[in-house]
Amino acid sequence: xxxLSCLLAGCTTPTVxxxxxxxxxxxxxxxxxxxxxxxxxxxxxxxxxxxxxDPESARRNRMADIQQFxxxxxxxxxxxxxxxxxxxxxxxxxxxxVRKTLSAxxxxxxxxxxxxxxxxxxxxxxxxxxQAELWQNRSFKNEWIEVAKPEGSWVWVQKE
Amino acid sequence: MFGxxxxxxxxxxxxxxxxxLTNLTELARWAVHRAIPAAVVEIENVHFDGVSSLVVEKFxxxxxxxxxxxxxxDRGDVVFSFDAIWRxxxxxxxxxxxxxxxxxxxxxxxxxxxxxxxxxxPWSFLRIVCDYGEIRYSGNxxxxxxxxxxxxxxxxxxxxPVAAATPLELTIWDVQATVAGTAEPFLVLDVVRLTASPDxxxxxxxxxxxxxxxxxxxxxxxxxxxxxGPPDADSKVALPALKIGKLDxxxxxxxxxxxxxxxxxxxxxxxxxxxDIPIANMADAVGDLPQSVExxxxxxxxxxxxFAKVLTLRSVIVRFHLGGLLRRELDAVEIxxxxxxxxxxxxxxxxxxxxxxxxxxxxxxxxxxxxxxxxQAGSLVIASSGRANYGLPLNFRATASDVELxxxxxxxxETVFEIPGANYEFESYQLALSTRDGELxxxxxxxxxxxxxxxxxxxxxxxxxxxxxxxxxxSATFDAKGINGAFGGEAYGGYVGGGxxxxxxxxxxxxxxxxxxxxxxxxxxxxxxxxNFRMTGPIDFRLQMDAFGKNFERIKGDFKVRxxxxxKISKLDxxxxxxxxxxxxxxxxxxxxxxxxLRDFDYTSARGNLWFVREQGVVELRLQGPLGSRNFDLxxxxxxxxEGRWKSIR
Numbered sequence: 001x002x003x004l005s006c007l008l009a010g011c012t013t014p015t016v017x018x019x020x021x022x023x024x025x026x027x028x029x030x031x032x033x034x035x036x037x038x039x040x041x042x043x044x045x046x047x048x049x050x051x052x053x054d055p056e057s058a059r060r061n062r063m064a065d066i067q068q069f070x071x072x073x074x075x076x077x078x079x080x081x082x083x084x085x086x087x088x089x090x091x092x093x094x095x096x097x098v099r100k101t102l103s104a105x106x107x108x109x110x111x112x113x114x115x116x117x118x119x120x121x122x123x124x125x126x127x128x129x130x131q132a133e134l135w136q137n138r139s140f141k142n143e144w145i146e147v148a149k150p151e152g153s154w155v156w157v158q159k160e
Numbered sequence: 161m162f163g164x165x166x167x168x169x170x171x172x173x174x175x176x177x178x179x180x181l182t183n184l185t186e187l188a189r190w191a192v193h194r195a196i197p198a199a200v201v202e203i204e205n206v207h208f209d210g211v212s213s214l215v216v217e218k219f220x221x222x223x224x225x226x227x228x229x230x231x232x233x234d235r236g237d238v239v240f241s242f243d244a245i246w247r248x249x250x251x252x253x254x255x256x257x258x259x260x261x262x263x264x265x266x267x268x269x270x271x272x273x274x275x276x277x278x279x280x281x282p283w284s285f286l287r288i289v290c291d292y293g294e295i296r297y298s299g300n301x302x303x304x305x306x307x308x309x310x311x312x313x314x315x316x317x318x319x320x321p322v323a324a325a326t327p328l329e330l331t332i333w334d335v336q337a338t339v340a341g342t343a344e345p346f347l348v349l350d351v352v353r354l355t356a357s358p359d360x361x362x363x364x365x366x367x368x369x370x371x372x373x374x375x376x377x378x379x380x381x382x383x384x385x386x387x388x389g390p391p392d393a394d395s396k397v398a399l400p401a402l403k404i405g406k407l408d409x410x411x412x413x414x415x416x417x418x419x420x421x422x423x424x425x426x427x428x429x430x431x432x433x434x435x436d437i438p439i440a441n442m443a444d445a446v447g448d449l450p451q452s453v454e455x456x457x458x459x460x461x462x463x464x465x466x467f468a469k470v471l472t473l474r475s476v477i478v479r480f481h482l483g484g485l486l487r488r489e490l491d492a493v494e495i496x497x498x499x500x501x502x503x504x505x506x507x508x509x510x511x512x513x514x515x516x517x518x519x520x521x522x523x524x525x526x527x528x529x530x531x532x533x534x535x536q537a538g539s540l541v542i543a544s545s546g547r548a549n550y551g552l553p554l555n556f557r558a559t560a561s562d563v564e565l566x567x568x569x570x571x572x573x574e575t576v577f578e579i580p581g582a583n584y585e586f587e588s589y590q591l592a593l594s595t596r597d598g599e600l601x602x603x604x605x606x607x608x609x610x611x612x613x614x615x616x617x618x619x620x621x622x623x624x625x626x627x628x629x630x631x632x633x634x635s636a637t638f639d640a641k642g643i644n645g646a647f648g649g650e651a652y653g654g655y656v657g658g659g660x661x662x663x664x665x666x667x668x669x670x671x672x673x674x675x676x677x678x679x680x681x682x683x684x685x686x687x688x689x690x691x692n693f694r695m696t697g698p699i700d701f702r703l704q705m706d707a708f709g710k711n712f713e714r715i716k717g718d719f720k721v722r723x724x725x726x727x728k729i730s731k732l733d734x735x736x737x738x739x740x741x742x743x744x745x746x747x748x749x750x751x752x753x754x755x756x757x758l759r760d761f762d763y764t765s766a767r768g769n770l771w772f773v774r775e776q777g778v779v780e781l782r783l784q785g786p787l788g789s790r791n792f793d794l795x796x797x798x799x800x801x802x803e804g805r806w807k808s809i810r
Binding site: 023024025026027028029030031032033034035036037060061062063064065066067068071094097134137138140141 | 661663669671704706713714716757758771773774775776777786787788789790791792793794795796797798799803804805806807
């Protein structure tokens, strides 16, 4: 016991240096998901894919994906009021998803345009032409659009 | 012998009387022929009705040269007494249905006698009466009006010097004046009463009074034709130096005859009185009268949609004088509270009017001139394909001189409507603005011949919710396809600009874009998220958006902070304050370090981008500084659904 006491008394506490020669760099990657919850009593469907939606609602549900495709320059607004796949070589599962989503979008657009054609007693090509003009007017800068050249042919350009 | 002579004379007288009585008609024809040798007379019958009344039936007088009928009388009664005849007086002359045709050459039928005073004592008439007569005057040139009228009179003691000061009255009605080549009379007067005494006519050359009650005057091609003709020598002679002591005109409707539908609707009432006006100057005097017409609640509809308004005018006051109208001049047009309905229909209307009334290159002849145009308290309403109309919060006004209305295009080009400065507050939109001034132009720029409406206003200060800008401007161009606008202004130490396009041809879609330069991020974040989140540094940003009505469908943008700055998430202080005291020192300290590391960050570069589709989208924020980086992805989900590849970012 005495020996232990002597040993302890004769030793000093070792210094631990916590400082660094360079400031500590901290890289933070954070994703924050904000959900808009359906209010109590609301009949808004939370799983729209299992319910047969009207074309307008279905289009609304896939708008974000379509926007992503446009942001990635995969698709463009064609002269007939339909979306056209510009980047046809998108590989893998994502490529399949793009094609499938595009097909569904065009089916819904065509259904809406046929409905407008019957309602307004206007030929379908005229409705398509007007819709194409509207879509292209509303396209964002850099998005693909199909425009007429002065000599009558069509060309794909990124909107300026 | 004497007896035989007396018997002969009596016999001769008897034969003469018998002859006269049995040949009155021939005698009358002979007498008229002697009196008017240039005329041919037709008399059906002349006979006595009793011993003191002579009746003439079917009396017709024709110009021998032209065979034109000058006078037609169904019947004339002359009542006399022998003692009155002795005094050069007839008891009564009654004219039944006389029709007097006044032709240009009628003066030649009645040669003026130069044997003044040779006739001796003038004849007088105790009564001249006509219950119904007509006078028809045919103009002598194509520029002279033809006039017809009906008249009646009952004059007493006509020609009696004792009663010469007694006024006589002539009642005229159904006056109609036409000019060659026009079917409708340009002037109709319902009743005219003339009062004059023989004395005032002969001594003062004055018709005491003329009273015109109701009628209508059409100012247009007929009057222009009359006044455009050469001076009418005959009419100058026919209008003696007579004057009218008092001319009353009451309730005469004056209508502008113009093929423009808006102008053709302008009708006003003429009510006025003149004193001592020469007959020769009567037209000029009436023509110089200042007049005004007020039209209220005038609505101009679309040429393609009878239910779509393009322009409403709460009040239009047109000031003019009749003489000016003949020269197509209006002294002033004052338009109060016009509302322009800006939409496809307005520009269709402009196009339609340009086609109908000429283009800007049209010759100026034949157009109207407004000496002074004043428009006040005008307003604009956005009218899109018959859907709900949206009023714009601004008024406009205009003043202009000598505006040529040769065609609508020239009015559009030359008139600049001023938008006066005003303060506006729209509580429901949480919007307040103070405008300085502005202007509104049709078909601008003029050299391009556009069918549009261009407005620009300058704003001293605009406040929307908690946001504020100053020294701003908004410009908008309205045309048949929609509205294109741009705006700019100083905000939060920088400059913010943007634009928008609003399309008429679908369910109110529009696109917009917004950009900012050197905007203080600190001021912006202090407003957006006070006391919770702050970033500093001047930021540049760009946003594009698609929208339907009030709903934004798509927003896409990017931003970049110039230089460096500091981020502080003050909201995390609340988290730090709630660290339980029961936690160990190590746990508490490490938590505090982690949270503070997240809370405060000095960056040398900051950039990011965002996109939203309706209520879902992604905001990416990338910060880089000496102590590392902070990369945040904020993903907004419309609901709890996991569907959508866009959600699987990273």
